[in-house]
Amino acid sequence: MTLLELLRARTWRAFDVDDSGRVLAGWDNSGSVQLVEIAPDGTRTVLTDLPGSCSGRYLPGERMVVVQHDEGGNERGQLSVLDPEVPFALAPLVRDPAFIHSLAEVLPGRVVYRTNRRNGIDFDVVVRNVTAGLEEVVHDGGGNVTEVSLSPDSRYVLVGVIGAQPMSTQLLLVDNLASTRDGVVRELTGADEHARFENVHWLPDSSGLVLTTDRTTDRTVVARLDLDSDELTVLVAGEHDTTAWLSPDGSTLLCEANADGWSSLTLTAVDGSGVREVVLPVPGVVGGRFPAPVFSPDSATVAISFTAPGEPGSVLLLDVATGAVRTVVGEPAEGAVSPSSHLVPTPDGEQVPCHVYAPTQPTALAGSSVVNVHGGPEGQSRPEFSPVVQALVAAGHTVLVPNVRGSVGYGKRWYSLDDVRLRLDSVADLAALHEWLPSQGLDPARAALWGGSYGGYMVLMGCAFQPERWAAGVDIVGMSSLVTFLENTSPYRRAAREREYGTLAHDREFLTGASALSRIDDLRAPLVVIHGANDPRVPLSEAEQLHAALSARGVECELLIYPDEGHGLAKRANREDAYPRALDFLARHLAG
Structure with a gap:
């Protein structure tokens, strides 16, 4: 398949299913993800035709869909409702375009959402009666809320907030009857615990929770947390x-x-x-x-x-x-290629998990390679369909998709190996991957980096800190400076990101040194830089300052800005413009 054919491959995803077997699905046939209802007999009914991608859930017991959508990829979610029998007729439910309103849970007659409208930073949890329009704020204790769930008896609200440690979550229990031994809000887990608590579900009798955690283990397990005793019992490991x-x-x-x-x-x-x-x-x-x-x-x-x-x-x-x-x-x-799995050795004795996608037919680009780094850093590259990876392979590149230290999916020890002052150890994994190329029959002089978000940061860091290794790079919404990134990112994200990278107050010197801009004079690899103008996570200024600095030095740097995108390219039309240009760029610089 050609790149355009791959980019035009339709994707489906499941948002919900009701008791009648109707599925609320997402389909990107229009170029962005829209809602489609699939009846048990397979009949499809398109429900939305919004300018950007959306998601949704059924309201239990009613023929009603709650829709979450934003504008131009700015991630400021707004909530609407529609009757599936009357497609496209959205009615506002929660609207204030200046702030984020994200759907957390649907209940009979009610929706639960989190919002930062109080101060633009902290997230409150609100329960709204869909019919009456009445709202109740059930948590306004501050912090970035990641988990929300109401107990079946409606007495408790479980709230998960980002903890003090990188990749940590603190669980809070809000008691609507204010009768817990610790008061209205009870800390189920400590704020300083270095542990994840996520994917939380209530037991039907509201006596406890089933959740995923790595509190006492390196790998995540499924456990029960009893509310009376605070005892954590492992169920599945x-x-x-x-x-x-x-x-x-x-x-x-x-x-x-x-x-x-x-x-x-x-x-x-x-x-x-x-x-x-x-x-x-x-x-x-x-x-x-x-x-x-x-x-x-x-x-x-x-x-x-x-x-x-x-x-x-x-x-x-x-x-x-x-x-x-x-x-x-x-x-x-x-004709898609499946990867082989490898462990790439590093000089300090670690091993980097890596999926390798190899061409099946020789081309003029045989022997070249592209290392594709995921975002996060608390992410994981998984063997999912990627039109870019498949197109790179079809062109003749071998594509390496690593999970450098800091990635999830390989235990707490591995995802903690890049925290704060260990950031450059993760960058060093790129050099280890480059050293490994000849063992796979690949030419180390024809190797490039590709990545988005944190992966884009890694592209820039590899090219700046290891300039002799990389022939080219494609940076998508990456950070060129951790200092200016933290100064300019959305206020609600800053505290969470400082837990991972370090704080402006105490780690500014390190953050400056761990940025590509600090070695801009060493960066000589040609770059393509892709960014959305509405990006609330990594501001456009990160791309603009990089482009200005490289252009002043005469280094090739093509900057592609998309005015209707946020953190990445959500619209097919923009992907069809940016990715062919990036692939042509790599073919030009990695030719034998």
């Missing part, structure tokens, strides 16, 4: 990171093990017994960059977003009683 989703009736766990990015699924009883394997259509990834699996309200089915190297995005339905999986909709990409 294994050699790989494990997570689970609890059925609404509390009887069943759908568990996923993440083995070097590949998903394997099992169904178990809530105590971890009675394990049944769930067979996926092909080896691939459940959720990943798409929505997580979601149970129907009656716990009978699970809607699953699925992708694989040759599956751009499919919707699967899992029958909980039988364990059978069927594909509701999906459009495979013919």
